[in-house]
Amino acid sequence: MADSKRQSGFLEGMAILTGFQLCGELAMRALHLPVPAAVIGMFLLLLWLLWLGRVPRGLQLAANGLLDNLALLFVPAGVSAFLDIGAISNELLAISLAVVVSTWLAMGVSAGAFVGLERLGKGRS
Amino acid sequence: MNTDLTGLTSSIPFGLAITLTAFVLAQQLQKRLGNSPLLQPVLIASIAIALFLYLTRIPVANYRQGANLVHHLLGPATVALAVPLYRQIGRIRASLVPVLGSILLGSVTAAGSAVGIARLLGASRLTLLSIAPKSVSTPIAIGVSEAIGGDPGRAVLCVVLTGILGAVTGAGFFRLLRIRDPRAAGIGLGVSAHGIGTSRALQMGETEGAFASLAMGLTGLVTAVLLPIFVHILG
DSSP states (O other), X not given: OHHHHHHHHHHHHHHHHHHHHHHHHHHHHHXXXXXXXXXXXXXXXXXXXXXXXXXXXXXXXXXXXHHTTGGGGGHHHHHHHHHHGGGGGGGHXXXXXXHHHHHHHHHHHHHHHHHHHHHHHHHHO | OHHHHHHHHTSHHHHHHHXXXXXXXXXXXXXXXXXXXXXXXXXXXXXXXXXXXXXXXXXXXXXXXXXXXXXXXXXXXXXXXXXXXXXXXXXXXXXXXXXXXXXXXXXXXXXXXXXXXXXXXXXXXXXXXXXXXXXXXXXXXXXXXXXXXXXXXXXXXXXHHHHHHHHHHHHHHHHHTTOOOHHHHHHHHHHHHHHHHHHHHHHHOHHHHHHHHHHHHHHHHHHHHHHHHHHHHHO
């Protein structure tokens, strides 16, 4: 009994998630947005949650299940990437240096800018 | 015998089972070796499977049959990022200007520095246009690189390597810079390393995860809108 209840909660959550992904797909196609459907779906679900004022139990279950294992979902893309490295062998040095340095730069600049802007705002108020 | 094996490796359970098994083994390896963030399971599992397919000469298309089931869960998982985002919305609203400002600066830095460095090192124009959208999630990168005349395959490669690098080195990098604010760490990971960085941020904590989700979404938006305009102006 308790088991079937839990299961329906999870399925309800998956229905909400895929439903919003579908809404994102619809919005992307109708408005010719350059952003992927799932990202639009994320912002739409956020708006819905803000309107609702709480997270339904089933949605929390499904979200936890997916987000606790999010890294796993990137493995197929990772496999393809490592198999493709041969295709860029003639520019491997330029590409890898650009990827490494710019990733660290972007990480440092954005995190540093947040800390700096936050301090600036606090100093003013 | 040979045809039987081809049938086996292109069956759904093949790609599914080796993806799950490699990931679980990589998780256990990381745990056993003292939870080093350098041994991210996504990195170890991807390399192990790629090596296995390369050595056995099993076509990646066969592996994809089953692996796509895992891959396609990325859609609902991305939508699910709204949940941590909602739980932290008060903290995001409280520092809206720093949040938006740092994300905008970070996304311009990511694309600009990647193109600048690759250009200095003599990369071809095709590569420059493919590397520019490297800090956004794969579907955006494919769309943007196509829109500006790059090569989508090369773009995806740069995106995935960027994400894995961010996830693997993020924690150590912030320690080095003495950035202890979990909100700043989340933004750094979401801006520079999209979904893979966000998955790492979620492991670090809910605050990191929420700020990374927002940063990932907005970086994608900024890059998708601004990059084609920049390329058009610069020719």
